[in-house]
Amino acid sequence: MDYQRVARSGQVPDGVVRRFFVGEVEIAVARWAGRVYAMSNYCTHLDCLLSSGHATEDGLLCSCHGSVFDYHSGEPITPPATRPIRTYPVRETDGQILVRLPPDAAEDRPRRRRPESTA
Numbered sequence: 001m002d003y004q005r006v007a008r009s010g011q012v013p014d015g016v017v018r019r020f021f022v023g024e025v026e027i028a029v030a031r032w033a034g035r036v037y038a039m040s041n042y043c044t045h046l047d048c049l050l051s052s053g054h055a056t057e058d059g060l061l062c063s064c065h066g067s068v069f070d071y072h073s074g075e076p077i078t079p080p081a082t083r084p085i086r087t088y089p090v091r092e093t094d095g096q097i098l099v100r101l102p103p104d105a106a107e108d109r110p111r112r113r114r115p116e117s118t119a
Contacts, residue, residue, distance in 0.1 A: 003091060003098035012036060012097060017060060019051030025105045027088065029097060030055040030071065037071040038090040038099045044076070044083040060085075 006020045006029060017030040019041055028041040028050040039060065041050050048064035055061075059068045059077050067081035074084035089100040 003089075003100045005096050006038070006090075006099045007097045009036075009092055009095045009097055015055050017051050017053055017055050019049065022099060022101055022105075025101055027099065027101075028053075028060065029090070029099070030060055032057065032071065035071075036090050036092050036097055038088040038097075039069070039071075039074060040086040042085070043067060043069075043081060044085055045081040050085065 004022050006022060007018070012018050012029050012031045014031050014034060017028050020027055020029055026041045028039050030037045032055045039050065043050055043062040043064060045062065045065055045067050048062050050060055050062055053061045053063040056068065059070045061068050065080050067079060068077040069075065069085050070077055072087065074087040076082060076084060091098050
């Protein structure tokens with residue numbers, strides 16, 4: 001499992017969350033107090049996009065219903081979410097943000113949303 005380039009460091013300024021794709025895996029990358037964090041992009045409450053949320057002092061805030069997730073463990077700090085999000089090892093080297101995704105990372109996708117109809 002190697003680290004893969006996700007973005008340039010400047011693409012994720014302090015206090016911001018952005019959405020990126022590594023292959024077919026969608027992740028949220030946040031920066032708070034100079035440190036970069038990477039996690040699944042879907043809230044475990046109702047699959048809202050965490051990249052639409054906010055980086056806060058306490059953790060990643062989901063913009064849909066206000067759940068906050070710990071940057072390190074992914075554990076929900078405030079409800080309504082009760083299940084953790086998945087976090088990924090991340091490092092920043094030579095102006096690049098690199099993330100290491102486990103082989104089963106593609107399973108971190110929306111569970112409650114219905115696929116779009118093609119009819």
